[in-house]
Amino acid sequence: MKQVKKRGNASDQLIENLKKATNAMIILSLFSIRPMNLDEIKRYLDEKSNSVCKITYPYAAIYRMLDAGYIQSCGKKQVANQRRREYYKITPKGDKHLQNLLVSYESFNQSVNSILKSADLERTGQGDFSGRSGKY
Amino acid sequence: MGVQENIKRGTLELLLLALLVDQDMYGYQICQEIARRSEGKITLQEGSAYPILYRLKEKGMITEYKKLAGKRRTRVYYHLTPEGLAYMQALKSEYLEIHEGIEKILKSVQSK
Numbered sequence: 265m266k267q268v269k270k271r272g273n274a275s276d277q278l279i280e281n282l283k284k285a286t287n288a289m290i291i292l293s294l295f296s297i298r299p300m301n302l303d304e305i306k307r308y309l310d311e312k313s314n315s316v317c318k319i320t321y322p323y324a325a326i327y328r329m330l331d332a333g334y335i336q337s338c339g340k341k342q343v344a345n346q347r348r349r350e351y352y353k354i355t356p357k358g359d360k361h362l363q364n365l366l367v368s369y370e371s372f373n374q375s376v377n378s379i380l381k382s383a384d385l386e387r388t389g390q391g392d393f394s395g396r397s398g399k400y
Numbered sequence: 401m402g403v404q405e406n407i408k409r410g411t412l413e414l415l416l417l418a419l420l421v422d423q424d425m426y427g428y429q430i431c432q433e434i435a436r437r438s439e440g441k442i443t444l445q446e447g448s449a450y451p452i453l454y455r456l457k458e459k460g461m462i463t464e465y466k467k468l469a470g471k472r473r474t475r476v477y478y479h480l481t482p483e484g485l486a487y488m489q490a491l492k493s494e495y496l497e498i499h500e501g502i503e504k505i506l507k508s509v510q511s512k
Binding site: 278279280281282284285286289290293294296297298308309312313314316317366369371372373374375376378379380382 | 407408409410411413414415418419434437438439441442491492494495497498499500501502504505506508509512
């Protein structure tokens with residue numbers, strides 16, 4: 265997944281790791297709707313996330329999931345311009361893996377939010393940045 | 401590496417900086433606070449925290465100073481700089497934006 269709205273180099277590491285963490289979860293969740301080809305996956309992500317989540321080159325992730333048995337090919341179909349596209353669908357093993365990923369993601373996200381929120385609350389209680397406690 | 405490990409790697413800088421918004425802390429205290437505020441779901445060993453703290457210090461996001469704890473022991477406290485606060489806010493916005501994008505996708509999947 266490539267996040268297109270970058271703000272310089274400040275958050276490159278954040279984006280890269282979030283990308284690694286959530287790629288499989290997002291792609292598997294799309295395959296849980298119905299079999300799709302890779303163009304559909306890319307288009308869907310771009311549209312639904314308002315271009316925040318964008319996978320430009322999903323092949324590596326797809327091959328990893330095929331190897332792991334989380335998805336399987338369900339044949340090629342002809343689309344516009346005489347081109348044939350390969351379709352993939354989620355397997356029962358992939359569905360189970362997806363449920364685990366969703367639980368992990370939700371749990372971790374809640375923890376991150378609670379840390380960010382507690383920092384916000386304590387900051388609000390102490391006024392502006394210059395009023396923080398501690399030396400300096 | 402699992403989903404949590406990758407998100408953890410991506411968000412540790414953000415979490416460490418967020419903790420320093422309200423008060424200066426020493427390394428062990430930072431690790432304890434992360435565990436406490438996440439109810440034990442996110443754990444960080446001191447040995448893993450220091451490379452991040454050193455990196456943030458080199459970038460000018462935090463500074464450090466020593467403070468006597470007891471009669472002989474000194475602790476190294478970390479302090480968030482104005483640049484660090486701005487950096488933390490940028491990381492936080494980015495994190496929330498990405499999370500929102502992911503949530504939109506997951507919700508649209510659930511509604512199918």
